[in-house]
Amino acid sequence: MRTEQVALVAALHEAEQRLQAAIRSGDVGTLDLLLDDRVVYTGPDGRSLTKEEDLEAHSSRALAVEVFEQQDLQVTVVGSTGVTRVLAVLQGNAAGRPFTARLRYTRTWVHADDTWRVLAAHASSVPDFG
Numbered sequence: 001m002r003t004e005q006v007a008l009v010a011a012l013h014e015a016e017q018r019l020q021a022a023i024r025s026g027d028v029g030t031l032d033l034l035l036d037d038r039v040v041y042t043g044p045d046g047r048s049l050t051k052e053e054d055l056e057a058h059s060s061r062a063l064a065v066e067v068f069e070q071q072d073l074q075v076t077v078v079g080s081t082g083v084t085r086v087l088a089v090l091q092g093n094a095a096g097r098p099f100t101a102r103l104r105y106t107r108t109w110v111h112a113d114d115t116w117r118v119l120a121a122h123a124s125s126v127p128d129f130g
Contacts, residue, residue, distance in 0.1 A: 005077065012082040012109060013075050015116035019107075020088075024068040028059045036110060036117040044103060044125045067091035082109040082116060087126065102126045 015034060022030035032055060041049045049057070057063040072087040086105040093099065108120040 008077045008082070008111060009075055012077055012084065012111075012116050013073070015109065016073060016075065016084045016086065016107070019118065020068050020070060020086075023058070023065050026058050026061065026064060028055050031055060031058060033115075034117060036119045039118050039120065041121045042123070044101070044123045061093075062096075063092070063094050065090055065092040077111075080111040082111065083107065084109065102128050 018030060019034050021027070022034065032051075035051050035054065037051055039051045039054070041054050043049070067090060069089045070086060071089065072085075074085040076083045084105070084107045086107070087102070088105065089100070089102050091098075091100045102125070103123045104126045105121060105123050107118050107122075109116045110119045
C-alpha cells in the first residue's frame with residue numbers, strides 16, 4: 001500500500017473514532033464538521049434523517065447516547081471514498097425512553113479539503129447470539 005493510501009486509511013480510522021466520541025458526548029459541533037451537508041442517515045427502523053434532523057436530535061438530547069462500545073471496525077479506502085463498517089453496542093435514551101442496541105453501521109465517507117466527512121450512513125440491528 002502506498003504511503004498516501006496508508007495515511008488516508010489512518011485518517012479515516014481517526015475520523016470514525018471522532019464521530020463515535022461526538023455521538024457519545026452529544027458534541028454537535030464536531031458532528032457538524034464530520035457530516036457532509038448532503039448526508040442521509042437511515043436508522044435501524046428504516047427512517048431516514050437529514051443532517052439538520054440528526055444534529056437537532058443530538059442538540060435537543062432527543063437522542064442521548066451514553067455508551068457507544070465499538071466491538072469491530074473495518075476501514076476501506078478507494079481513492080477519495082471510504083467506507084467504515086462498525087459493530088457496536090449502544091445505550092442511551094431516545095425520545096425519553098432508555099434503549100440498549102447492538103448495531104452494525106455502514107458509513108460512506110468522502111475525502112475533500114484534507115477532511116473525511118460522512119455522506120451516507122445506515123444502521124441495522126444485530127442480534128446477540130451469545
